[in-house]
Amino acid sequence: MVMIMWLGLLIPFFGTTLGSAIVYFIKNKKNELLSRCFSGIASGVMVAASIWSLLIPAMEQEKNILIIVLGIFLGALLLLFLDCIVPHMHPGTNDEEGKESHFKKTTKLVFAVTLHNIPEGMAVGIVLAQAIRTGSIYAALALSIGIAIQNFPEGAILSLPLKSNGFSKHKAFLIGSLSGIVEPIFGFFTILFSNWILQCLPFCLSFAAGAMLFVVIEELVPEMAQGKHSNLPTISFLFGFCVMMVLDVILG
Incomplete structure (x- = not known):
């Protein structure tokens, strides 16, 4: 089980x-x-993961829907708070968000992707904590694989602008890769608090879902809608959504 935990992280x-x-x-x-x-x-992967891997299991275990709603809003509020205080800049734009700082543009790009990864790490950690207790290993691995699929484009979204801004291929690759290290870190610390988390698991699942949905709505959807109109980003969303849905149904 320990090996499965590290693999999932x-x-x-x-x-x-x-x-x-x-x-x-x-x-x-x-x-x-x-x-x-x-x-x-x-975006598609994160929405599907929020529904099938987090919200549906939460609602199956908690009959009081208000607990689920509260978790969603508090998860979103946490990301809203971080979004307001952490200086960052989204790929494809020159709009700076968060507190004013003297960080370089590339640093702010990394911070933006790091913010994306916090709720994903939390979600993986919570589901792994549940798997350790119940033995539902495949459901946890389904979420990990789904997050990995959505991390693939996120890694590219960061490394490609870095390369365009003058970084060498090797440095852009290294920075892009390291931006994802926050996920296993947050996942690991989430598992460390698993005794508390498992006592209020439905709330924690909905909390992680709310945080992920905030990232999708506030950051990823505007990014996919930028520029000249095209249906390809919409089709890409549906592709990601269906891939995660199938993964969760087959492995979950």
């Missing part, structure tokens, strides 16, 4: 690493449509 990080490696295969010219499609895939 590290699979999403491997997804980020593979996505960051795209800098070695794409020319220097920035492809805005490709980045938007990547955001669409990531």
Whole structure:
């Protein structure tokens, strides 16, 4: 079970690493449509994961729907708070958010992706904590694989702009990969508090779902809608959504 736990924690990080490696295969010219499609895939996976891996299990265990609603809103409020205080900049824009700072643009790009990864790490940690107690290993691995799939485009979304801004391929790859390390860290610390988490598991599941949905609505959806109209980002969203749904149904 310990090996499964570490595997579940590290699979999403491997997804980020593979996505960051795209800098070695794409020319220097920035492809805005490709980045938007990547955001669409990531959005679809996160929405599906929020529903099938987090909210549905939460509602199956908690009959008081107000607990679920409270968890969703508090999870979103946590990310809103972090969004307001952490200086960051989203890929594809020059709009800075959070507190004013003298950090470089590239640092703010990394902070933006790091904010994405916090709720994902929490979600994986919570589901793994549940798996340790109940033995539902495949459901936990389904979420880890799904998050890894959505981390693939996120790694690319970060590493490609870094390369466009003058970073070498190797440095862009390294920074893009390391941006995903926050997920296993947050997942691990979530598991450390599993005794408390399991006592209020439905609330924690909905809390993680709310945080993930905030990221989708506030950051990823606007990114996929930027620029000239195209249906490809929408199709990418549906693709990511269906992949995560199938994964959860088959493995869950």
